Amino acid sequence: MATLKHIASKNSDYTAIEAYLVYQHDAFTGKQLLDEQSKPKLRDSYLLDTLECGDFSFATACLLANRKYGKNTQHGDIKSHQYIISFDPRDAADNGLTMEKAQALGLKFCEENFPGHPAIVCTHPDGHNHSGNIHVHIVIGSIRTREVERKPYMQKPRDWREGMKHSSTAQTMRYLRVEVMELCEGAGLYQIDLINGSKERVSEAEYWARRRGQMKLDRENAALTAAGQPPKQKKFETVKDTLRKQISDVLNNATSFEDFSDKLMQQYGITVKESRGQLSYLPSGRTKFIRAKHLGDKFEKELVLATLQENAERKRAVQPKPNRIGKLVDIQAKLKQGKGIGYERWAKKHNLKAMAQTLILLEEKGLTDEAALNQRIAELETKYHDSLAVVKDLEGRMKANKELRYHVAAYTSTKGIVQQFNTAKRPAAFEEQHRAELTAYRAAAAYFKANNITKLPSPKKLEAEYAQLASEKAKFYEQYKEAKEELLKLKTVKQNVASFFREEEQTQQER
Template sequence: MATLKHIASKNSDYAAIEAYLVYQHDAFTGKQLLDEQGRPKLRESYILDTLECGDFSFAMACLLANRKYGKNTQHSDIKSHQYIISFDPRDAADNGLTMEKAQALGLKFCEENFPGHPAIVCTHPDGHNHSGNIHVHIVIGSVRTREVERKPYMQKPRDWHEGMKHSSTAQTMRHLRVEVMELCESAGLYQIDLLNGSKERVSEAEYWVRRRGQLKLDRENAALTADGQLPRQKKFETVKVACRGEAPPFAAQTARSLKSPTGAFVASQTRTLRKQISSVLYRATSFEDFSDRLMQQYGIAVKESRGCLSYLPAGRTKFIRAKHLGDKFDKAAVFVTLQANAECKPKAQFKQDTIGKLIDIQSRMTEGKGIGYKRWLTKHNLKVMAQTVKLLQEKGLTDEDALNQRITELETKYHDSLAVVKDLEGRMKFNKELRYHIAAYTSTKGIVQQFNTVKRPAAFEEQHRAELTAYRAAAAYFKANNITKLPSPKKLEAEYAQLASEKAKFYEQYKEAKEELLKLKTAKQNVASFFREEEPAQQER
């Protein structure tokens, strides 16, 4: 179950990075642990190697790179990146993972994914929570000291040119997660899907709030036990903040210790917030009902903005996005749950509008079912046949030829409507892409005109790389689609609205034809099955 974590650092003291990897530090405060003589205590076990540093140390190699290329001169510049690969604790016993093997895997990972960067690769035998998981720290200087071969995942020239800085984008992190998964698979180690996050996302701030809260609770319980009293609570639970907006003493203390009041404030109520939202979600049948129940029962406001849901607990002034709580709290999952709740409620109406299928009694009885199950199957088939006959009589399709003709007509209507809907969707997609490129082309045209007249085009292009890239992409799109004259955006918007209206009309035809077609096909199948069962029964009689 190897995991990958990324940390970007603005600390210009590169020697402190190596000191953290070599010396012992307190897990909560981050301070170095000292021995009786006041000297830093070495870690009990570690393996450390450097790459791309030449004859210098990691710190000196990074400083020389910064001075050579004139990078990292500001306090806000990212000086280094740290990637931590944590292996499953079971790998040591089950798959023979050792520190030496983990170090070799870390060196291979660093050489393949961070070429040209001064790097430290250090392996530790255990995590800060004593879980027994071997993990590898890969720390790279942000500046690349040599030109490297371009890889498919590299997006821009800065990802392979000399003197450029490493950028940890979403595409880069996705590539690195895939690399970790393939690395563990080739080494025969346990692994999980890193591309899809956990259903309940626990932030770093929330994790440390739980750790500190449990530690404090254990100390209080130990004191109570020493006095001969029984502890009331053994497991720490995050608390909900009071309605007047005041955090409890421990939440305030945690906020100070984390040096991020907002992060600790959110972390101190996320677990309770998840429980409250879940308790309402599985009873509500619509979004209005869902929002009303949350407000009435717990004082939680919910809003939808830009296709995402956000929640505002009592005592807060800033909404918490659903993505920070977990997958089941986002818009798509919430609406799926609400729709399922609404469908489960009117069961009687649902049964009336649906035609069931006959069940083969003889094949089911060979499975060793009892006589009671046979009676239930007989009753079920009678109800299904009653529904089938009623449907055919209402449609006037009691004749077999008329039924087959109607099914053929519906199939033609179904496929024709579906083809029209697909065609309209393609035209709408093209319309949307064209409007996007026209907007990008229009907004960046002035930048391109300036680029054609400047004296230092290389510096100007580096400064306006995003605008020039958007302009060139739009021009390439127009050329690929043989567009010589750009249409009016208002005309395209009107065309898009007309296409959407036509799509809605044909989609309704497609939906109606599909529903009736499924019912008639099921009815035809039921009639055929009924007569197939009647023939053996008559022969037996």
């Protein structure tokens, strides 16, 4: 689960970048930590290499490039770019990721994606929050010192010509995220979809606001504890954290957008509005709306409407629960545990009602004989397990059918793109432009090969087969549900009868 983060720096002191990577710094103030002799403290562990710097240090190589091309002379100029690849903490134990392997991956990533730029590649074994995630810092000077081969994602001459400055555009970041995902896949590491966002999106500023707020809260709680007072709050929450929690609370219960909007206002004083197809939220006490995209994907219009529709369908599908047979309570055991006379009165009434339900059911089913009751339970258990096995088998076949239909549709819809790719004059540029379609086609072809499918089945035939399987599943699921419901009732009845006669026997012995 590697993540990619970009930081642009306007600091003209390039040695400060090297110092940050090599020496220990305070996570909040950014100041260097000093030892007893007032000297900077080296980090406990790190690996560092430079690229495209010749015989010079990174700082000197960047300053020479600035002077040669007459750039980065203004205070507001971006002097360097830093890209941080953070790997999943589980990669070390599960996938054998070491600092050396991470450093090698970082060097490869830098060589392939930032050629011509003076660069530092430095690997650290842990992050700010001590989660154990190995991560790689890739810092590049903003000026390219030699012309490089044009890559498919490069659109303007500044992206490959000598003396031009690196620009981290949205398209560049998208390309680099794909590269990180492919890097992890090739190395056998955990990965996530870096293209389609996350359910909750936390910015760099919010992350540090959380850290600072939690530290302050911990100090206040320590003072309260020392004074003998219990802390009121242990976990710090930002305004966005609270807003996410409140919106989620309402979203889980609302069934329409009007209902969602009304409940947000009534319960939490939050105003929600839609503008240009995007949702924004205004918490009580603020004057500026917070866009849904700054909170996370689950709060954006498309997913909010989908959740509301699911809630409405689920509410319509809810059926009243069938009458259940109550279990007899062991009153004497409960009294020995310390239950009072009030509980005893309630338990006696409960047992009378449960035993009455038990006798009525036995009369209705004609199972007043113990042998007949046991035989019926055995029959229901067989029916229950057989129906469940058939349902599971049908579900597996439906899943395989659905997967096959998906790959057939993907293969059919992208076949023309593949034919164009095979005759393209610039295959690399064409593949970058149609990467999603080509990936879907290749995945479908690999699926057909793995399953020995040489002739594509008809989509209509697959749809008809899926409908037939769904119909059979519904029939057997109904049998399974009926058997389960009756089985639970009869087992409860059997237990109640046994408990009743056991209690009668104990009462007679006591007499």
